[in-house]
Amino acid sequence: CTTNKAIPPIESVHPHQERAQLLQQLSQWQITGKIAFIQSNKRERANFHWQINEETQQQNLNLTSYLGINVLQLSSSNGHHKVKVDGKTYQGEDLTALIYQLTGFTLPTKALNFWLKGLPYLDSDQISYHPETQLPEYLLSSLETNTNNHEAWRIHYGNYQAIKQFILAKKLTISKGDLTIKLVIDKWRV
């Protein structure tokens, strides 16, 4: 039955905050897919298997060429990173610098933990949402990295899919000046 008394509007949590709160639960996940680094003079592609436990700060990343040969192996635990490339092992605290030094490519892994889920990493990161789906469509970040490329990061999200209780993008196009990173996730495991 309807009452004519105006019911005070329940303070409705904005769908964007609701999604962000839900994603806080997603701290252990594993993704498999392919990543491409495209710059004016160089293009490289690898298949990746990335497994993260944000609570224990533990992660493993395997980059494999399409022949099946490993090109980079990363294992991290509580802020310390070990990267194996061409049979040599490198260690460090700043993973983005380590990966840049070894591959020449910029991969902000810490920020990616958030950006992959469509969440801001810096407070200043701005997200614009798709009018119908209300899911993140673009993210803009002024995250500085140690390269001389000071352009902003611009991410486009696509190919959303429901994975358990989460709705996650399976295609990210990340650009920063003349660098474009294409990330296609074949499988999210949460």
Place this chain on the structure above:
Amino acid sequence: DTHSPSTQALTASKSQLMAKLAGIKYFSAQFSQSIYTEEGELIQQGAGKLAISKPNLVNWQTTSPDETFIISDGETLWFYDPFIDQATAYSLAKSIDNTPILLLTNDDISLWQQYQVNEVAIPKEQSTQNDVAFVITPKKEDSQIKSLTVTFNGNAIKSFSFKDATGQLSQIELTQYQQSKVPAEDLFQFTLPEGVRLEDKR
């Protein structure tokens, strides 16, 4: 080459492998590929089709998780990757080291001098009647591929796998294997598609 007592045995395995390979002028098959870390964790799966014709002609096309092409026209080894709209060209001679499949296309004795061959027993549950497996190990220390294992069922190749320097294992199972029909010639030719960037490493 040290004169260990098993040297005689090695050459026996090698000549047995080469006899089997000599019997294969060409073949085509579907394949499924699984990649495991050294700890045995499955990190990637894929599938595709493979055609080989001697000497040195290969067409290795993955169809899942996405399309990539590895084509040897006998002189150049082409890696075409639509995901980045790029094709990379390597000289065939320089690529044998990190493209183990090329070994299966070549009976040249001098090439095989650089490899050691051992016949290995196949675990009971995996082997069917008259399966035989050979492990091929490069004598060169710094090769990207640590070992290549080829398993035959009779004279047909049933599967092969290779281990890289990190111990990562790529396992390839062949199905619909056939050795009777000559693979089409254009399978082993590559023309750079429109708008695709060429990375020439020859």
